[in-house]
Structure formats: structure tokens, C-alpha cells
Amino acid sequence: xxxxxxxxxxxxxxxxxxxxxxxxxxxxxxxxxxxxxxxxxxxxxxxxxxxxxxxxxxxxxxxxxxxxxxxxxxxxxxxxxxxxxxxxxxxxxxxxxxxxxxxxxxxxxxxxxx
Numbered sequence: 001x002x003x004x005x006x007x008x009x010x011x012x013x014x015x016x017x018x019x020x021x022x023x024x025x026x027x028x029x030x031x032x033x034x035x036x037x038x039x040x041x042x043x044x045x046x047x048x049x050x051x052x053x054x055x056x057x058x059x060x061x062x063x064x065x066x067x068x069x070x071x072x073x074x075x076x077x078x079x080x081x082x083x084x085x086x087x088x089x090x091x092x093x094x095x096x097x098x099x100x101x102x103x104x105x106x107x108x109x110x111x112x113x114x
Contacts, residue, residue, distance in 0.1 A: 054104050
């Protein structure tokens with residue numbers, strides 16, 4: 001999130017290049033995510049979707065995970081009651097969210113391997 005806020009989407013000064021695109025000349029499903037995240041942080045959602053159509057769902061995954069980690073951390077510091085149940089629920093919710101957010105990337109990986 002900090003990376004996205006730091007780099008301006010108006011320039012192309014992102015320090016990490018897409019290795020897949022450099023090697024094959026073709027964009028991968030994650031191409032443009034850094035640029036799109038910078039646009040999302042600034043509220044420019046339509047432009048973010050132009051850079052990467054999966055950007056909002058991946059960004060939401062990370063944003064929700066951040067909030068969940070903070071909430072679970074606070075809850076574990078204040079009381080250990082229900083901590084085991086919260087942890088198990090958190091693991092299942094996080095796994096389901098990860099599959100939903102990263103499905104296009106997982107599908108590409110699966111088709112490229114098999």
C-alpha cells in the first residue's frame with residue numbers, strides 16, 4: 001500500500017519491471033498492477049481497470065487482509081477468548097479471498113504448466 005502511494009501513476013518510474021513481459025514480449029495477468037494500485041490509492045478506479053482488469057479485486061484482497069490482521073492483532077492482545085475460533089475462521093476466509101482474488105493468475109499458471 002505504501003509503495004502504491006509513493007509512486008505516482010502519472011509517471012512510469014516503477015522500479016520493478018515485469019520479467020515475463022521482458023522475456024516473452026507478452027503481458028502477463030499481473031502486468032500493470034503497480035500502476036493500477038497507485039491509481040486506486042488516488043481514487044482513479046476507471047483508469048486502474050484500464051491498466052489491469054484484475055487490479056481492484058487484488059487491491060481489495062490486500063486491503064481487507066490488512067484490516068483483518070490489525071483487528072486480529074488487537075483482539076489477541078485484549079483477550080484470548082475465542083482466539084482459536086477466530087484464527088481458524090480467519091484462515092478459511094483468507095484462503096477463500098485469495099482464491100477469488102488470484103484466480104486469473106492461478107488459471108494462467110495452471111494452463112502454462114499443463
